[in-house]
Amino acid sequence: MFKNVTIYRIAPGWDVTLESMETALDAARFVPCGATQDKAVGWVEPRGEAHGPLVESVAGQRILRLMIETKGVPGSVVREKAQEAADHIEATTGRKPGKKETKALREDALLALLPQAFPRRSACWVWIDLQNGWLVTDASSQGKIDELVTALVNAFNDLSLTLLQTAVTPQTAMTQWLSATTPDEWPGGFAVERECELKSGDEEKSVVKFTRHNLATDEVRQHITEGKLPTRLAMSWEGRIGFVLTESMQLKKLAFLEGVFDDRPDEGESGFDTDVALSTGELKQLIPALIEALGGETALGASAVDPSRPSTGDAGPPTAMSRHAATTAVGDDNDPPF
Numbered sequence: 001m002f003k004n005v006t007i008y009r010i011a012p013g014w015d016v017t018l019e020s021m022e023t024a025l026d027a028a029r030f031v032p033c034g035a036t037q038d039k040a041v042g043w044v045e046p047r048g049e050a051h052g053p054l055v056e057s058v059a060g061q062r063i064l065r066l067m068i069e070t071k072g073v074p075g076s077v078v079r080e081k082a083q084e085a086a087d088h089i090e091a092t093t094g095r096k097p098g099k100k101e102t103k104a105l106r107e108d109a110l111l112a113l114l115p116q117a118f119p120r121r122s123a124c125w126v127w128i129d130l131q132n133g134w135l136v137t138d139a140s141s142q143g144k145i146d147e148l149v150t151a152l153v154n155a156f157n158d159l160s161l162t163l164l165q166t167a168v169t170p171q172t173a174m175t176q177w178l179s180a181t182t183p184d185e186w187p188g189g190f191a192v193e194r195e196c197e198l199k200s201g202d203e204e205k206s207v208v209k210f211t212r213h214n215l216a217t218d219e220v221r222q223h224i225t226e227g228k229l230p231t232r233l234a235m236s237w238e239g240r241i242g243f244v245l246t247e248s249m250q251l252k253k254l255a256f257l258e259g260v261f262d263d264r265p266d267e268g269e270s271g272f273d274t275d276v277a278l279s280t281g282e283l284k285q286l287i288p289a290l291i292e293a294l295g296g297e298t299a300l301g302a303s304a305v306d307p308s309r310p311s312t313g314d315a316g317p318p319t320a321m322s323r324h325a326a327t328t329a330v331g332d333d334n335d336p337p338f
Contacts, residue, residue, distance in 0.1 A: 001125055002136075002138045003138055005243070005254055006136070009161070010130070010134065012133070014159055014160070018062070022055050025064065025155055030042030030069075039071075046063045046125075061280045063276055068122050070119065073117050078110050078113060081112065085109065127280055164291070173294050178196065178220055178230055189238045191237075193236055193242065194215065195210060196209075198223050232252070240259075
C-alpha cells in the first residue's frame with residue numbers, strides 16, 4: 001500500500017468525525033477529465049468499490065485515496081497544428097499572425113487535440129492517525145504532494161499541516177551513521193543497508209552513488225571526509241521494514257520485509273483491512289523510532305541541528321546543477337537495497 005512516506009504533523013484541535021469527513025470529501029469526488037480538460041483531481045473509494053465510502057476506518061486509522069488524472073499533448077504536435085492554422089491565415093489574408101494571435105492559435109490547437117489524448121491516472125494514499133497527530137502520504141513527487149495537500153486543505157478548512165521536523169537533520173544523522181566504524185554506532189533497531197547517494201557542496205557539485213554495495217568501507221568514509229554529504233541512505237528497521245531515507249525526511253522505496261505480511265489473506269475485503277492494519281501498525285512503531293534516532297521532534301519554527309555546515313535549514317533536494325560529475329557503483333538502482 002505504501003511505497004513512499006512523507007509525514008505531516010496535524011495541528012492540535014483538529015477532531016473530525018467520519019461522517020463529516022465523508023461529507024467534505026464527497027463534494028470533491030473524482031470526476032474524469034472532460035473532452036477539453038487536461039487535469040482532474042478528486043477523491044475515490046479506498047477499497048475501489050464504486051459508490052462506496054471515501055473514508056475508511058480500520059483499527060482506528062483513517063484511510064483516504066486521491067486520484068489525479070492528466071491528459072497531455074506533445075508540444076511539437078500543438079505547434080504543428082497551430083502553424084497550419086497560421087499558414088492558412090497568411091495564405092487567405094496575406095498577413096502573418098502576431099504574437100497574441102499565435103498564442104491564441106496554440107490554445108485553440110490544444111483544445112482541439114485534447115479529446116484525442118489518452119488520460120493517465122495516478123493515485124495517492126493518505127493515512128490519518130488522529131491519536132498521534134500524523135498525516136502520512138505515499139505521494140512520490142513534490143508535484144503530487146502539492147496536489148494532495150491542496151485537496152486536503154480545500155476539503156477541510158480547519159486542517160493545518162506542517163512537515164515533521166526533527167532536532168537533528170536527516171543529512172547530519174546519515175553522515176554520522178555512514179562515518180561509523182562499527183554497527184554499534186548506529187541507532188538502536190536500525191541498520192545501514194546497501195545504497196546511498198553522496199553530493200558535494202563545492203562548485204563541481206559532484207555526485208557519488210552506491211547501489212547494492214557495502215557502505216561500511218573506508219571508501220565511503222573518505223568521500224565524506226572530502227566533503228560529500230549523504231542525500232539518500234538505504235536503511236532497515238528491526239529486520240521488518242526497509243526504506244531509503246532522504247535529506248528532506250522522506251522515506252522512499254518502502255518495503256515490508258519477509259515475514260511481516262505472512263498472515264495476510266490472499267484477496268477480498270479482509271485483505272484490504274489486513275493490509276491497512278499491518279502496514280499502519282508497523283509504521284506506527286517505525287516513525288517514533290526514527291524520530292528518536294533523529295534527536296526527537298522539534299516545535300514549529302525551531303531549527304534542526306546541522307553542525308556539518310552553516311545553519312540554513314533542511315531545504316530538501318538541491319536545484320538543477322550547471323556542472324554535474326557523477327560516479328556510480330555497479331548495481332541496479334531499481335532493485336530494493338535490502
